[in-house]
Amino acid sequence: MRQGTGIRYALLGVVSQHPDGVHGYALKRHCDRLLGNFWQLNFGEIYRVLDRLAADGLIEHVLVGPESSRKLYRITEKGRRSLDDFILLPPTDAPRPLRQELAVKLLFAGPGRLPELLRLIDHQREAYMRELSLLAVHRRRLARSPVDSFVTQLLIDGAELNVRAELAWLDEVTQKLQERFAGGA
């Protein structure tokens, strides 16, 4: 799944949860709660995606009252069918392990750069530890929220397992690089 497709249907999904329509600002809040930590969306991106969804006839605008200029977004029948189709089709994205920059740096750094490489690995490890820390904060926030967050908790579980695997890989790379290039040092 391309990121674009994911965001498109994530927003359509959030709109679908509000049969009477949802305001752009509230939509962003719901997105942050559901998807925060995974997709950081700003208002600009959200409105761009909403405009596309409206142009494709998947959502429509409704006005709150006759004299109000407040615009709500509501899913259309076509949008519902499209969301349903998307949900039921097998995901098209393949797992993409080791697609980070670090893998490329490792490939071309050469043995003379061991100290620098080890520092890069440390840097990456710290970034992952911060990610775990943020996931723990996100999890705590969800646990305190009155809204049912079962699925978001599952997504956090998945993100946590990914980071855990990356960290284990970094430890292994560190150990093997040292064995191979710094033997006796």
Next chain:
Amino acid sequence: MIAFRHVSKVFGSGDTVVRAVDNLSFECPAGGFWALTGPSGSGKSTVLHLIAGLTPPTSGRVLVDGADVAGMTAAESAALRRRRIGYILQSFNLLPFLTARENVGMPLVLDGVRQAEVDARVHDALALVNLAHRAGHHPTHLSGGEQQRLAIARALVIRPAIILADEPTGNLDRNAGRQLMDLIGDINERTGVTVLLVTHDPVFAAYAHRVLRLVDGALGQDMALVDKRRDPARAAAR
């Protein structure tokens, strides 16, 4: 405050010598919540033993609130453990024939504290770990997570300045482990007790404000996690 100044700990001699801790220096401020992580055999637990005065350093100084632990008499270091340091281990070491309330009160009873004060402090400690409603139960009737919380209450009842936690999640499933780490974080925040956590699990280490990664007894990496976690901008956005 806990300070290590060029601390080494060597076990054995000659061919079988093992440097469990190798010229380690760090300074954990009062109220800090730090994690020590690293592969098994990296010296994490030895660091806690050195702080508690359970083993003397081979060289260097281990300072707890400014006092050199190695320079203490056996009685002084026992008093440090009894009054200043709460120890939590992977095994809960609860006495099965005593109730939760009696288990938590034991360190105070052994220290000669009068019963009325024991009762009051046990009540507070059980409330801190959300176990007040289980006070009359025996450990065998509690879940693994509850038993570990009980062990934490027993460590807290002496009102320690420092909690040393050695793989406290080791016998818990992932969810109970997370709840325990949340609780330890809360207690650190609410009581200001310094927490030094040893864990090989990065998910649990990430609950700390700072993570020291030990490699062969030496400081491999020093990671600060707290700045992003407490970023007020993120908090305001929700």
